[in-house]
Amino acid sequence: MSGPNSTPISDSLFSSEAVSSPESLGRVERDAVKAAKAQLVSHANEWGIDPTQYQASEAIDGVAGMSTVRFTQSIDGVEVANSLLAITVNKVGSLLSYTKSISDYSGPSQASISKTEAIESMKSKLANDLGITKDQVLVSNIKLVIVDGALVDNVPSGKYLAWRASTSVLNDATSISTTYLSEDGQRVLSSLPFIRGITADPFVCDLQVDVATPGYVLPPGVTMDINNNRYVNIAAGGQGMPLCGLNTFGLNGPNTEVGKLNIIKTWDYFSSVLGQDINEEKYLGNIAPTVNGDATPRISAFIDICATNGTTGSCPYANAFWVPWTSTECASGACSAIFLGKNFDHADDVIAHELAHGVTFALAFSSAMADNSETAAISEAISDVFGEAMDQLSVAPGEVADPAWTMGEDAQTGGYRDLQDPNVSKIDKNWAPGDSHDNSGPVNRLAFVLANGGKIGKVKIKALGSNANSVTKNDLCEAPGECAGTVRMSQLVFAATSNLTASANYFDFGKQLMNACSTFVTNGTAGFKKATCKNVGDALKAQGFTNLKVSGMTKLGKVAKMTDTIITANVSGSTGSPVVGQEMQLQVKRGSKWKTVATANSDGAGVVGFTAAWNNSATYRIITKTNGGVFATNGKSAKVKVS
Known part of the structure; x- marks a missing residue:
C-alpha cells in the first residue's frame, strides 16, 4: 500500500472551532x-497551550x-502584542467555541535599553522621520512587548521584542498612532494612525449655543473666531481634545436634545439587541471628575462643531x-468622544456608527491600521452595520422609509453610501486595496442580505427572520414581529466581532461569522438552526468571503524510502x-479515491506544512474542507517516486 507516515510540522498556533455540543465542566459555573x-x-493539552501564559482581558x-x-x-511576563x-x-459554563491566535516566541524577555531610553529614542527617530523637533513628539503608554509578524500588521516578519507606545505630534490629533520601536531603540x-469615523444619559454640548449659563468656560481645545464661531482644534491632540461635562460651555443647550436622543437610541439598541451597556468605561463612558x-x-x-487644524478652518x-x-x-487613562458637524446630530445612523467604533475598538480593533487594509474595511463595515441596524429598528413618528439602508441620509441628501448596493459590493477578481469606506461594501452587502433576504448574483439568500415588510409592507420596522432578521444579523455580527483579532481580514470575518452561527445553534439560541448556518454559508460564498487557494505546494520528485520529507x-x-x-489535509490517492493521512493548520503567514516518510511511490495533494464545506478547496496534485 502506498502512502506516508505523516504528521504536522508543528502544533498549530492559529485555530478556531465551534464544538458540536456543549462541553460541560462537570459542574454549573455561572x-x-x-x-x-x-x-x-x-x-x-488539546489546544497546545500553557495555561499560565493567559490573562483574561475582556468578558463580553x-x-x-x-x-x-x-x-x-504573555510569555515570561511579556505581553504578546x-x-x-x-x-x-453558555450560561452554565459549558464550552461552545474557541479561537486562538498566539505565538511560540522563545527568545529573551528583557530589552537592551530602559523604558526611559526607549522613550527618548522613539521621540528622536519620529522627529527625524517627520521633520519636526523632538519636543513636538508625545509618547505615552510605552511597554515592552513580544511582536510576532503573524499577529501584528505592517511590521518586519519574525518574532522579537519591541517597545510599543501611543504616539502623536503636538497639536495634531490626527497623528495619534501606535508605534513599535526595536528593543534596542x-x-x-x-507607526500607524488610528482609524476614525465616517468622511444612561450622555453629556452633549452645543458648541455654538448663543447664551451660556454664567460661569461656563470654553473647554481646552476649543477656540473662537472674530464672528464668535467656536472651533474644535482637531490638531490639538493628547489632552487638548475636549470632553463635554457638567461645567462645559453649551451643555444641554436647547439644540442638544436631538443628539442626546439619538445617543440614547444607540444605547437602547446595544442594550436590547446586543446585551451591551455602551456607557461602561470599557466601551465609551468617561469617568473624569475634574473635567x-x-x-x-x-x-x-x-x-454643531466648527473645526480647525490650527491654520485653516471649516465652519460649519x-x-x-x-x-x-x-x-x-x-480614570481609565483614556478618554473618548464623538464630534458632530452641523446637522449630523440628526443622523442617528451616523451617531451609532461613530459610537460603534468605540465599541469595536474595545472588542477587537484596538491596534492602529492602514486605511487601505482589509482590517480597516471590516472596522468601517461593522460600524455601518450597527449604525444602520439601529436606524432601521428605531422608527420615529413620521419617519421616511429607507429600504436601501442609506448611511447619513438625515445629514446629507442622498446620504454617503448604502448597504444594499455599495460601491464595492463583493470580493472578486475586480477587488483592489483602497479606501476603507469603499471596501466596507462586501460586509455591508452581506449584512443587508442576511437581514432582509435577496439575491447575490443567482444565489437566493433567505433573511434570518422577518423583515420590514413582513406585516405592514411599508419598509419600516414598526409592527410587532417585524425585522427579526435585522436583530439576528446584528447578534451574529457582534458575536463574530468578539472573536476577531486586531489584524483580521475578510476570510477571518467570514470564518468567525460561521463559527458564531454554529455556536448559536449549539447553544439553542432562538432563530438559529443548522439550516440557518447553511444559508449564512451560502451568503458568504456568494459574496466571496470563502474563496481559498492552495499554491506553491512542494513537489517532492524522487525520495529515498522512509526518509522524512517536508511538504509545505x-x-x-x-x-x-x-x-x-x-x-x-494532506491526502494520498489510493486507487481512485483520495485518503486523508494528516491534518495541520495554516500558520500566521498562511503556510501549512507536513512531515512525511514514504513507503511507496504515490500521488498527493493538500486540500481543506471545514464548516460543512463552506470553506473548501483542492490543491493541485503532485507525484513522489520512492527509490
Missing part, C-alpha cells in the same frame, strides 16, 4: 470568566446567556468622527491575503 479559565485549563456578555472571554498571552485566545461559554518598526464633573461613566458628544464642519486619546483626566504550501484568500488557522 461566572463567565471563571468558567472560561476552567475550560482553558481543561483543554490546555452576548445573547441567550452566552459569554465570550478574551485572553491575552495582538495575541488572542477567545473562549465562548535603533529603528522604528511601524466632566461626574464619577459616573458618560458618553461625551459635541454637536461637514463631517463627524469618534476619537480616543490618552489622558490622565479620565501557501493558503490564501480571494484577495491574496494569507489564510491563517485553517485546518488543511
Whole structure:
C-alpha cells in the first residue's frame, strides 16, 4: 500500500472551532470568566497551550446567556502584542467555541535599553522621520512587548521584542498612532494612525449655543473666531481634545436634545439587541471628575462643531468622527468622544456608527491600521452595520422609509453610501486595496442580505427572520414581529466581532461569522438552526468571503524510502491575503479515491506544512474542507517516486 507516515510540522498556533455540543465542566459555573479559565485549563493539552501564559482581558456578555472571554498571552511576563485566545461559554459554563491566535516566541524577555531610553529614542527617530523637533513628539503608554509578524500588521516578519507606545505630534490629533520601536531603540518598526469615523444619559454640548449659563468656560481645545464661531482644534491632540461635562460651555443647550436622543437610541439598541451597556468605561463612558464633573461613566458628544487644524478652518464642519486619546483626566487613562458637524446630530445612523467604533475598538480593533487594509474595511463595515441596524429598528413618528439602508441620509441628501448596493459590493477578481469606506461594501452587502433576504448574483439568500415588510409592507420596522432578521444579523455580527483579532481580514470575518452561527445553534439560541448556518454559508460564498487557494505546494520528485520529507504550501484568500488557522489535509490517492493521512493548520503567514516518510511511490495533494464545506478547496496534485 502506498502512502506516508505523516504528521504536522508543528502544533498549530492559529485555530478556531465551534464544538458540536456543549462541553460541560462537570459542574454549573455561572461566572463567565471563571468558567472560561476552567475550560482553558481543561483543554490546555488539546489546544497546545500553557495555561499560565493567559490573562483574561475582556468578558463580553452576548445573547441567550452566552459569554465570550478574551485572553491575552504573555510569555515570561511579556505581553504578546495582538495575541488572542477567545473562549465562548453558555450560561452554565459549558464550552461552545474557541479561537486562538498566539505565538511560540522563545527568545529573551528583557530589552537592551530602559523604558526611559526607549522613550527618548522613539521621540528622536519620529522627529527625524517627520521633520519636526523632538519636543513636538508625545509618547505615552510605552511597554515592552513580544511582536510576532503573524499577529501584528505592517511590521518586519519574525518574532522579537519591541517597545510599543501611543504616539502623536503636538497639536495634531490626527497623528495619534501606535508605534513599535526595536528593543534596542535603533529603528522604528511601524507607526500607524488610528482609524476614525465616517468622511444612561450622555453629556452633549452645543458648541455654538448663543447664551451660556454664567460661569461656563470654553473647554481646552476649543477656540473662537472674530464672528464668535467656536472651533474644535482637531490638531490639538493628547489632552487638548475636549470632553463635554457638567461645567462645559453649551451643555444641554436647547439644540442638544436631538443628539442626546439619538445617543440614547444607540444605547437602547446595544442594550436590547446586543446585551451591551455602551456607557461602561470599557466601551465609551468617561469617568473624569475634574473635567466632566461626574464619577459616573458618560458618553461625551459635541454637536454643531466648527473645526480647525490650527491654520485653516471649516465652519460649519461637514463631517463627524469618534476619537480616543490618552489622558490622565479620565480614570481609565483614556478618554473618548464623538464630534458632530452641523446637522449630523440628526443622523442617528451616523451617531451609532461613530459610537460603534468605540465599541469595536474595545472588542477587537484596538491596534492602529492602514486605511487601505482589509482590517480597516471590516472596522468601517461593522460600524455601518450597527449604525444602520439601529436606524432601521428605531422608527420615529413620521419617519421616511429607507429600504436601501442609506448611511447619513438625515445629514446629507442622498446620504454617503448604502448597504444594499455599495460601491464595492463583493470580493472578486475586480477587488483592489483602497479606501476603507469603499471596501466596507462586501460586509455591508452581506449584512443587508442576511437581514432582509435577496439575491447575490443567482444565489437566493433567505433573511434570518422577518423583515420590514413582513406585516405592514411599508419598509419600516414598526409592527410587532417585524425585522427579526435585522436583530439576528446584528447578534451574529457582534458575536463574530468578539472573536476577531486586531489584524483580521475578510476570510477571518467570514470564518468567525460561521463559527458564531454554529455556536448559536449549539447553544439553542432562538432563530438559529443548522439550516440557518447553511444559508449564512451560502451568503458568504456568494459574496466571496470563502474563496481559498492552495499554491506553491512542494513537489517532492524522487525520495529515498522512509526518509522524512517536508511538504509545505501557501493558503490564501480571494484577495491574496494569507489564510491563517485553517485546518488543511494532506491526502494520498489510493486507487481512485483520495485518503486523508494528516491534518495541520495554516500558520500566521498562511503556510501549512507536513512531515512525511514514504513507503511507496504515490500521488498527493493538500486540500481543506471545514464548516460543512463552506470553506473548501483542492490543491493541485503532485507525484513522489520512492527509490
